[in-house]
Amino acid sequence: MKALNNIFARAAAEPRRIVLAEGEDARVLQAAAIAVERGIANVVVLGNAARVKSLAQAEGISLVGIELVDPATAPERSRYAEVFYSLRKAKGMTKAQAEEAIADPLHYAQMMVREGDADGSVAGAVYTTGDTVRAAIQIIGMAPQSSLVSSFFLMMLCEPFHDLKGGVIFSDCGLVIDPDAEQLANIAMSAADSAQNLLGEAPRVAMLSFSTSGSASHAAVTKVVEATNRVKAQRPEMIIDGDVQLDAAIVAEIAERKVANSQTHGRANVLVFPNLEAGNIGYKLAERIGKAEAIGPILQGLNKPANDLSRGCSVTDIVNVVAITVVQAQ
Numbered sequence: 001m002k003a004l005n006n007i008f009a010r011a012a013a014e015p016r017r018i019v020l021a022e023g024e025d026a027r028v029l030q031a032a033a034i035a036v037e038r039g040i041a042n043v044v045v046l047g048n049a050a051r052v053k054s055l056a057q058a059e060g061i062s063l064v065g066i067e068l069v070d071p072a073t074a075p076e077r078s079r080y081a082e083v084f085y086s087l088r089k090a091k092g093m094t095k096a097q098a099e100e101a102i103a104d105p106l107h108y109a110q111m112m113v114r115e116g117d118a119d120g121s122v123a124g125a126v127y128t129t130g131d132t133v134r135a136a137i138q139i140i141g142m143a144p145q146s147s148l149v150s151s152f153f154l155m156m157l158c159e160p161f162h163d164l165k166g167g168v169i170f171s172d173c174g175l176v177i178d179p180d181a182e183q184l185a186n187i188a189m190s191a192a193d194s195a196q197n198l199l200g201e202a203p204r205v206a207m208l209s210f211s212t213s214g215s216a217s218h219a220a221v222t223k224v225v226e227a228t229n230r231v232k233a234q235r236p237e238m239i240i241d242g243d244v245q246l247d248a249a250i251v252a253e254i255a256e257r258k259v260a261n262s263q264t265h266g267r268a269n270v271l272v273f274p275n276l277e278a279g280n281i282g283y284k285l286a287e288r289i290g291k292a293e294a295i296g297p298i299l300q301g302l303n304k305p306a307n308d309l310s311r312g313c314s315v316t317d318i319v320n321v322v323a324i325t326v327v328q329a330q
Contacts, residue, residue, distance in 0.1 A: 008323050018326060024048065041326050047068070083111065133308065151176075152170060157290075163251075167269070168270070169195045169198075181230060203238065203269060204264040206250075211243045223274065228242030307324070
């Protein structure tokens, strides 16, 4: 767990203010308490104050050190609503609709991040991925250098039987269904940046396919090759192989036999899947059969950190995402 331990150490060294939108969920409240206890974040929890306090009492969760904000009565609500109206009025939003939206904890959380009142947000234990991502794009917006919001999983391979050790970025496994070559290149560059930030090592990117070095001829392979060439043109210093099959991406002996002039040499730490179908299947195979720990989905390409959770997430999952959000915000 060296990579994850490093993330927690970095978060504890420089905590940031992270807002959790779903304070009326017991898992989120427990995670908030753990994050404060471990010193990895200054936590703001959103929700109806009376219900959150009642839940904390019933679950035996300490609220010491946690800031509790009720969006329905918060003094910032009017200012946030005005900002949201200015952002969305061209799309037909009225002031009344903006006021109603900001009373919702998800929109309030993203507005806190936009306005600098929080450094990052975490939601998705209750809200759907679609709702979480939509609110983040509408309010926080995309990073200047990005034309696409995508996601990744940080896969931790730390069991004794894992030949490939440490953290590996899998992208995109949760958001972009069928990227074209330009979008796939964007995903690859964002994933590489995520690897550099979170793993603290140079990204070694494998553009995955069912083909290695043109061993198959198909439009799906052509897309991966074109995406790889786009990345090479924009980031000539990046270590990247593509098109490449999974075994050649992560097994040095196979890469030596199958990939002429390989840059990753079978030691990829960023695996870029050709579409969401492959990515989703891939990370779940690694998690369920390979016993890797999957942390995410983590969003990339936004102007400021706003991360999603699975609605089946555990308390540990939430704490891990809080730590990653802190490091993204540093």
